Amino acid sequence: MPGVPVELPFNNTLGETVPPDTPHAVSVSLPTWRSNVGYEEGEQWVLEKMQCGYPRFFIHKIIQRLARTIVEQHGAPDQDLAMLFPTITCAKRCVAFISHNNPSLEQSRLCILEFVPVESNASQFVQPHLCAVLYPKELWPTAKAFWQHTGEGIQSRRAEFCLQALESKTMVLSTPQSSIITPIAKGPRRYQRLSTDKTLSKGSTTHTNGNTPERNGVAVPDSAQFVEERFGRNLDVTFASQAKLAVRKRIAGSLTSQAELPDSLNDATDLSRQRSRDVPGFSVDDVFLYPCGMNAIFHAHLALRLAVREDKSVMYGFPYVDTLKVLEKFGAGAEFYGHGNAADLDHLEKRLENGERFLSLFCEFPGNPLLKTPDLKRIRSLADKYDFAVVIDETIGNFLNVHVLPYADILVSSLTKIFSGDSNVMGGCMIVNPRSQYYNRIKEHFNEHYEDNQFEGDSVYLERNSRDFVGRIQRINHNAELIADILRSHSAVKHVNYPKYSDTKAFYDACRLPDGGYGGLLSAVFHRVEDAAVFYDHLDTQKGPSLGTNFTLSSPFVLLAHYTELDWAAQFGCEVSLVRFSVGLEDADRLRTVFGNALAAIPS
Incomplete structure (x- = not known):
């Protein structure tokens, strides 16, 4: 790989959180091409500076500290490490995965511990709870794979909350050490129906002026400072429930108000914004x-396996790395159609005509990082004819730009990305299409198995961050088109991946809303890796993993995501000279200067 460690005055922040000084940041600064290589190679000059990382790849230091504390207090001599989960169900799935991948393992070496609040009675405050899977250190690669692929592990705010509770002895061990290895096929009735009732619980929070809530006569500002300073046992359950409902309504397209809670929940539905969810029978109760x-x-994959049948799935189009891993490692396996083109659909259709059956087809709209768009109309037609489910990841397109729900049985999205924008909280959602032939079976499955494991503190941040979601999208769309045009005009750039300029543009436009754009994500492939490295090193933006941030975030994505399989990725068009950009809200002239300067640094 080209390049040596480079320090530039505007990017001397290797290993710092992105954004800077953000305790729960979801990105980390890798400011030079060489630092990305060093991270993948495990070089100490990079690793020793890493304050954080993308949460499913780099376990947050607060989570690490809590896990060490639990192992020190409760681990057996051969139980060196712990993975932390929000519920016993998640922990059992982890144990089952470890056991399946290590068939000769003595099951006594695995242990599940459950930690519960000291006060067992219901409270108006959020209560600490988590489960720990203790295991020997040689099983770290398997345990880490489960953590990374499934996203079942706890997030850093829950870890911070539970660590405080453990140290203050307000959270204690509930069960004795035991070996719990039974795979989960059916579970308890844990589903709590998320009511759309807009009234407040009695005796919680009142509002005297429509803006500032009061509790026991004391004014309580609905602000980030309130959440951080009065966290722990002072996070009101009602307040957190309101935040979750507001997030779900915002995803459903029925809430666009930027007002404080709970006033925003009482605002009239903005019908103009519901076009992205225009499916008969759809409601906020279909959002999880x-x-x-x-x-x-x-969980979309798990729900289909348990509610429909156990069969192979199809991954159509070059995917985000862990989606394919989930389909391959859990259940009956997967067929990978990495080009995501008409020839791939032709091949799939012939197999279906010959009697092969599939459980589902997963795709992204559009894909990451190639920004190709699948032919949803044809996919939907095949699914209806040959009885398989269609699961669409709409994270990149986002529902203010595109309307894809009619083509899906299930929609999934990362709320960590543009829905939040602030790069300081994780979240995800699933939408079940009420017109799907599998709808009743999926909802019945959720009545038995669904657990709302989004930590209440994270929900509060998601709600606050997403209040201006609608207002941000148009500017981001405009800025991304500007950057695409600048990159396309330079001779060092081989091609630019962006839905507007893709050979699959017609498929995107077929689902684009009247006022929708082409999104904020694009990538550029350079003729030479050396030119890509020079350009990246001179690009004055934030640089690190993740996307959908309110600020422009750049990454040599293929290098970072597929370092050990570069030749494999290249055969699908993902070349190592690819640099990905998640374009933000900066002034257009500023972006024009930043990208122009980086391109000018490439030797002619």
């Missing part, structure tokens, strides 16, 4: 929250 987008994908 998850701790992260990957967890929503994992």
Whole structure:
């Protein structure tokens, strides 16, 4: 790989959180091409500076500290490490995965511990709860794979909350150490119907002026400072429930108000924004929250397996890395159609005509990082004829730009990305299409199995961050088109991947809303890797993993996501010289200067 460690005055932040000084950031600064290589190679000059990382790849230091504390207090001599989960059901799935992938393992070496609040009675405040899977250190690669692929692990705010509770002894061990390895096929009736009732619970929070809530006569500002300073046992259950409902209504397209809670819940529905969910019978009760987008994908796959049948799935189009891993490692396996073109659909159709059956087809709209758009009309037709479910990840397109629900049985999305924008909280969602032939079976499955594991503190941040979601999208669309045009005009750039300029543009436009754009994500492939490295090193933007941030975030995505399989990725058009850009809200002239300067640095 080209390049040596480079330090530039505007990018001397290797390993710092992105954004800077953000305790729960979901990105980390990798400011030079060489630092990305160093991270993938495990070089100490990079790793020793890493304050955080993308949460499913880099376990947050607060989570690590809590896990060490639990192991020190409760681990057996051969139980060196712990993975932390929000519920016993998630923990059992982890144990089942470890056991399946290590068939000769003595089951006594695995242990599930459950931690519960000291006060067992119902409270108006959020209560600490988590489960720990203790295991020997040689099983780390398997345990980490489960954590990364499924998104089942706890998030950093829950870890911070539970660590405080453990240290203050307000959360204690509930069960003795035992070996719990039974795979989960059916579970308890944990589903709590998420009511759309807009009234407040009695005795909680009152509003005297329509803006500032009061509790026991004391003014309580609905602000980020309130959440951070009065966290722990002072996070009101009613307040958190209102935040979850507001997030779900915003996803459903029925809430666009930027007012404080709970006033925004009482605002009239903005019918002009419901076009993206224009399906008969659809309601907010078809929206389900998850701790992260990957967890929503994992549970979409799990729900179809348990509610419909166990069969192979199809991954259509070059995907985000862990989606394919979930389909391959859980259930009957997957067929990968990585080009995502008409020839792939022709091949799939012949197999279906010859009697092969599939459970589902997963695709992204559009894909990441190639920004190709699947032919949803043809896919839907095949699904209806040959009885398989269609699961669409709409994260990149986002529902203010495109309307894809009619083509899907299930929609999934990462709320971590543009829905939040602030790069300081994780979240995911699933939408079940009420017109799907599988709708009743999926909803019955959720009545038995669904657990709302999105931590209440994360929900509060998601609600606050997403209040201006509608207002941000148009500017981001405009800025991304500007950057695409600048990159396309330079001779060092081989081609630009962007829905507007893709050979699949017609498929995108078929689902584009009248006022929708082409999104904020694009990528550029350079003729030479050396030119890509020079350009990246001189690009004055934030640089790190993730996307959908309110600020422009750049990454040598293929290098970072597929470092050990570069030749495999290249055969699908993902070349190592690809640089991906998630374009933000900056002034257009500023972006024009930043990208122009980086391109000018490439030797002629």
